[in-house]
Amino acid sequence: MIEYKVALIGFGGVNRALVQLAAENNAGWLRELGFQLKFVGVSDLYLGSAICPRGLDLNDLCALPSVKGALENLPGGKALPETEEVIQHSGADIVAEATFTNPVDGEPASSYCWNALNKGISVVTTNKGPVAFNADALTHAAELKGVFFEFEGSVMSGTPAIRLARESLAGSDLVGFEGILNGTSNLVISSMEMGLSFEEAVEKAQRLGYAEADPTADIEGHDVRLKVTILANQLLGAKLKPRDVTCKGISGLTVQAVQDAVASNARWKLIGSASKAPDGTVCASVEPKLLPIENSLASVAGAINAVTFKTRVLGDVTVRGPGAGRTETAYALLSDIVSIHRKKSAVEASK
């Protein structure tokens, strides 16, 4: 029986949802995917930490109250976060990193990933920071140790984007992409189409739990800029830093402009895109674009995300699905673990 030992770095909504998925599906995963998960460590800035190499009880983890230092009450628990201890001494095969995204330099998450990989522990993460700033170095570190650095959830939560392009579209000669990569800003535009002012639309997104108290990162395109950096670097071979991506948000869009577009069979969308020139140069941007209704992104309304891959051989291929949500993002971590499992299994099978 294959059981991966997972250490959870950050115990907010996403890693909690991963534990919940395991509690509900471990038996089914073993049957259908060939493995199940055990959680041997957890560390969280607010909740504290716990190290339990024989595996923490899934029900205890699911039921953990959101109270400062609550992890102290679990076996091997402490009231304070001890992230490095958990990475180094929980005996994990895989670190699931789901702390906050630092849009300036990706820290401290990048260091967590780095330390785990250098200890020979695979890392799965939904955090845009380490991927946007340090993916090459982290991938190289993983390769040196014969382990894996996977980050499908950093772009569209559980909706496959990176893996779809790399695996299912290999050889199609990808030359660019354009996507709706932020559900909050898309929801705001959809609300403005229905008559709300920009301010009212932002408030509505906040009320529905999509927008943060400070919605700047969503509204001004900074979140999309990190995702565009990730896709451009991973799929088009670019070497961009987020600052290299020109960025303009939707705060300049007027209700009039949005409604005029609808009336003329078009839609304003906040589009993150990149394209590769024949000489290999990659140009990337985030900006509102007016799309004719025939464009497959024009009909993507509300909090849904979508990305169109532009290929020379196959033309346009678009994938759309959820772009946020705790369970949806936790699924991305699972899909990363499935990918690791399959690569390891292929190797094992041949021995």
Next chain:
Amino acid sequence: MIEYKVALIGFGGVNRALVQLAAENNAGWLRELGFQLKFVGVSDLYLGSAICPRGLDLNDLCALPSVKGALENLPGGKALPETEEVIQHSGADIVAEATFTNPVDGEPASSYCWNALNKGISVVTTNKGPVAFNADALTHAAELKGVFFEFEGSVMSGTPAIRLARESLAGSDLVGFEGILNGTSNLVISSMEMGLSFEEAVEKAQRLGYAEADPTADIEGHDVRLKVTILANQLLGAKLKPRDVTCKGISGLTVQAVQDAVASNARWKLIGSASKAPDGTVCASVEPKLLPIENSLASVAGAINAVTFKTRVLGDVTVRGPGAGRTETAYALLSDIVSIHRKKSAVEASK
């Protein structure tokens, strides 16, 4: 240098386009994908056959006139088809099967696949017949010989559907799908929305090269029924034969109904779908459905295909892209070869 030796069964549009892709991209594939292709045999009912273990000249193949017996003029060529000879004696690693689809029993393509696999030759095919009728047996035959049976192109040409669901959505608990899986019928409905009668719309699709002289298979849903059978069996674990899928085409749709739908913000679409009940039973059908404009399939117009995968964990994920076309379908064969190459490479790397 890895060079796969490919035998082409059928030399119509699709396998010709595969040769054309290789002629244009072999050097790039070697660099980016890690292999290139050589064509060691070809057999076609009309054009004859050729066996050339050192590899047929790509330019000769691309320039082959569409004249009866034309393959006679290539090295090792004969005016008559000798499909079994090509499979058995060309020294191929991979057979690319792209003959016509027999909707009754999948023959003779199934036998071609069977014979190749039993000789230890991997098979890639775009032919719905062998996959809809015999996928389990053929996959089992491949496994026994340690080779591969791949058929991504049998559903949406080069747009990833089977591989997307199996690889990128593994563990998402797929419980069903619904799709627009026939471009011709979708184009006919789109034309009716713009005012053409059913007959005019079919003629237009024929004029554009989408519909066959006898458009029955497209219009009455028989083509979609084969694709639904494939997806239900491959992705939902069903054991359906095409006759188990209830099937109703679009010939009963009136222009009035189609235009009324548009006026009330909905769209008629020919939908192939299947769903799995909690007890594992799979129910599958092909029929026109009235979709609200919010449904992600409603905006799929013209000859484009799309499929929505319904998952318990992630909700709906939709992929849309080309569903036909010579080069697009040939790309599916390439994507199958990429998949074979990666599985073989993982094994080799571990030795």
